[in-house]
Amino acid sequence: MNTLIEFQQVCKYYYTGDTTVTAANHISFQIYKGEFVAIVGSSGSGKSTCMNIIGCLDVPSEGTYLLSGQDVGQMNKNQLAEIRNELLGFIFQQYNLLPKLNLVENVEVPLMYAGVPKGERRERALAALEQVGLGNKWRHKPMELSGGQQQRVSIARALVGRPSVILADEPTGALDSRTGREVLAMLQDIHRQGNTVVLITHDNSIAVQAQRIIRLEDGKVVYDGPSDAPEAVVTPRIAGGEEGRSA
Template identity: 55%
Template sequence: MEWIIGGNHMLISLENIYKIYKRGDTAVHALDGVTLQIENGEFVAIVGPSGSGKSTMMNILGCLDTPSDGTYIFEDKDISKLNDDQLAVIRNRHIGFVFQSFNLLPKLDAVENVELPLTYAGKKGPARRDRAVEMLNAVGLGNRIHHKPSELSGGQQQRVAIARALSTDPPIILADEPTGNLDTKSGREIMEILKELHLSGKTIILITHDISVANQAERNVHIQDGKIVNDVKVVG
């Protein structure tokens, strides 16, 4: 399942996506007929308040979950029909995840955390370590490679998480509230890194409740009550 990704073409297409959760006898429509297209190389923010459905959207876009109904096409492949193992291949090869809570393993130092996706991808020792160090240098943490998460600030931990996301060179970075646990200065620095990654050719999908963060993307997709209510290009 080797897919070549490049050029300005449709990368992601969601068509009439529903995600329904059962709570007792009640059906909760977390996503309610969502249709969305994202082109290769775009920087898109999916923005909405808590409970709007944006986290469910992230899980579906990131192949962490599948829709109850509707079609998800990724590079001309119908994601909604793939099994768990096939979804794992897509996640590992094509999507780099950056989470609000960093999701670093506390007992591993920075370079070991960055090596994890490379280990899963079957990359061997010396080449794996070289790549992890290269990515930590790229996010400005070359002098912190042997520090554990508890020895790093929140902003530094998020840089490690970005280095980990980049380690396998995925075409898509999916960032879920990446500045949510950071102070203003650190949050600004993380957004600058994401902008640089976009300029280098990565497709960036940013999930946020913060409109000031969302406005740093090229395009804002506003979601409320499981529906897209606005989809606009950001000016300026």
């Protein structure tokens, strides 16, 4: 199988005065081309640290992170920015759309950084908006849309660069439950079209929509396997009680 993302004993340390915080503790896993994987964990589990490293927003303190075979830990800031734009498409919880630009201009932004000619940028951006059902609204500004529609624009922006990996950070966190289900269905459809999707979430009910779950606790992988396995979803721990059993 074609390995797109590989963590080899990745550690990440943060320092506050004399205190060292271990946010990632010898994490190892592989994500293959065409997979839909959810990285799930509560606050402090290390999932946000993993997301930042996968997204080339940060680098490991120890260990190795390979993205499409390239050692990200050895890159400088300019190289990190280049590989982000080339290989990764981001979907954020808060959409991160530019309010003064219309929808097609927002979707064009990654292509501008990639140096794609203006005519091709417009054609590809319009096609991406059509793909998410907003082709007829391309002249609108983000604030003229609902939250769900703004997230669709964010998805179109992630797709337009034809990235190797779609990285979705809590993509339903700002949405109501019905709209959130619509966005998840769209991510599943994107996956069925052959895209690799990595979903970062704290929510078990969202994580199980992926094919595979990587669960983190205290900076370590505690489960890596199919999302439909009984042990894939756990109940929360209760202070002073036994650890929650598989649900």
